[in-house]
Amino acid sequence: MIGTLDKAKLKERYDICIVGSGPSGMTLAAELAYSGLKIAMIESGSFKRSSLAEELKEVQSEKLPIKANSRERVVGGASSTWGGLSALLDPADLAHWPLSFDELLPYLKAAAKYHFPSLETFQNPSGTGWKFKNLADKLFVAVRPPFNFTSLVNIFNRKGVDLYTEATVAKLVSQNGRIKKVLCRSVDGQGFEVSAEIFILACGGIENSRLLLVSGLGNEYDQVGRYFMNHPKGYAGRLHLSKPLPVNNYYLPRVVGGRMVYAGLRLEEELQKEKGLLNACVQFEPDLGIFQKYAFAIWRRMPGFSTKVLTIFLPRTLRARWFADMEPRAENRVILSDKLDRFGSPLPKVVYDLSERDKATLEELFSQLRSGVERLELGKLTGTAADVLKVVKDDASHHLGGTRMGLSPQESVVNTECRVHSSENLYVVGGSVFPSAGCASPTMTMVALSIRLAEHVKSKLASKPRRTFKNQTSRTSSQKILIIGAGNRVRGDVLPVLESLPGFEITGIFARHASSLFGAHRSYDVRTMESLSVENLKGARFLYVSVPRETLAQVLSDLPGASSLEVIIDTPVLPAVKKYAHKFKRIHVAEDSVFLPWLDGLKGREVKEIECSQSVFRYHGMALVKAFGPINYGYRLGNKLYLKAGNTKVKIIEPRDYASGKLKIDGQEPDLTAIIAELIPEERGLLGEIKSTDTIVSKMGELKRVGLRRLLLAASRGEETWSLEEGLNDVRIDWLLHKVWIYLSI
């Protein structure tokens, strides 16, 4: 269940209550979702940013800043805006941890399920760097596009696994060393209580400390909020190279096997030990002069293209970007401010600064880099160590420490299981438990800790009677379906739809990289395309190929011919696909607009006029309009398309925006309640929570899932769906309207 707080829904006691739905909380929920335990996740934000959530995330800071956009109050937390970079902690960092690298290893490996790079990517980075004395390379790997943990919400389609959005936990209430309940506030300030056996805070690096401080928990030895760390960062100095970087050099971002890889530099661990220094890092970026401010945006959208440009026009001037490591110091801390939020809770205030040791590390790193550049005759490093210290201030959005992990309550807040020392049933996950910062992007380690905690919690509650859930996908097994692709379309639409169809069984999911997908009934291993065999294809009746349209033809071309296989592809369809149609029994275009439930009531009725104002994508519009008859003619005036289908006049206004769009049929908006009343329960289940403010357009995305379900059902019965010819025809009409401005059926 996904919904807002409602007393009626909160009658039951949960086994586990997770507060916060960022990477840490979502991973926990996904790991626990199929355990049969009853889980509530409480999230302060909703699926979109709101002014209230922005207001609630206010934070004050002293000395070094905490920037407003370093945290997000939405489902998925900061993974909705993060950069997706991963790095591993180094031995020097783990010296402060009560856990060894070997203890973390299985969980770091398992993080690949959540789209993190495999450990092999770090071991074999493909590319080399300079051979500096006293400096070691530090490897960073990014998944493109960055994985948004909101994509795991399918798990909340499972009974007993509930996500409450727009629900802010204000306080935890304890009795005799056990947390009894959390007190939450809904958007209108109403109070609710959630009870559970076990509570887990996953509210992010600052809010975890804040909630413990507000609740007066775990702070017997004045440890909560202390040892706060970040990776303060800034640009200083330029490296002017005497010759271009060799092509296989990895100091600038390169795309390797679909992952973006690059290295920075840090002090050799021997030197760190000898001089009592830390693990700061310097990275390089091409100096693009006036284009600099657009560079990140371009690179984010087109990493492959940007890398190619870099290898053709190898830059000679690189900007140096410095990241400090912060020694864990008790005086760097999260405290409570005198200012209250709108629910009367004190805001958090972060007081932190670089220590002399943090600064000395940056100075040494600068000096080692300068002498290394001279010794290797690479060129010239401009600037000074003092320049570095002046700029290294920016918040890197890596909020670490505050509820640090340790062996004793006198010097830490949680134990090695992430349990608050003084509480039997309260756990904390995320960066706040880190005992040191190092210079690694921290989220992969956070996710590894969440996977580890989920394992612990499952074993702790092992004796509890579990709910058993029927696995609908195996009720009947006649329609075996394989999927190629594991992107948003598969996660958000295809998987929930297939799981709602009792006759379908997903027998394999393949994509470029191995990962996992999380459905309402089970999780699915996503295997690499290389492992897709003829045997896999032989057993299946359907193959759903959901890949970017530019790569669809290539994927179909690479597949072995399978004359009994029916292939389902997404819209819009490119003509190149036609060439491969003969290899398969049939091609269905998954044009869900044709099966939209609100079209049912219109069939056989004389409809004079339809106006789709920002409520359809144009190529879906072509298919939708055909429900009223073949398209006779059409023309375009700016962003408006005028069509005549049968006797019906249709106006489509672009661009599509479900938040503000409108749909009118003969001047009237179709009644959402009446449409929902006609749906069968499995179809209704695809719509999620319906709010009183919802309209047919605000729910169009969900209604299209019902359309897809009907289309797949028709395909399974051998009935008419939407053929490749129809799909190509829609695209052709759309193309003519856009390029020639006019279409005439002849």
Ligand SMILES: Cc1cc2nc3c(=O)[nH]c(=O)nc-3n(C[C@H](O)[C@H](O)[C@H](O)COP(=O)(O)OP(=O)(O)OC[C@H]3O[C@@H](n4cnc5c(N)ncnc54)[C@H](O)[C@@H]3O)c2cc1C
């Ligand atoms: C712009 C940006 C770029 C980044 N890039 C990288 C990167 O490249 N690599 C990397 O490793 N990390 C990066 N990070 C950091 C990364 O996003 C965080 O480490 C990660 O999101 C932390 O996950 P979390 O689940 O612990 O916390 P969060 O993501 O902060 O999630 C916490 C959740 O708890 C909710 N919450 C808070 N308080 C309450 C409450 N009282 N009641 C209910 N819910 C509450 C919030 O709404 C939020 O959804 C970046 C961050 C930002 C902002």
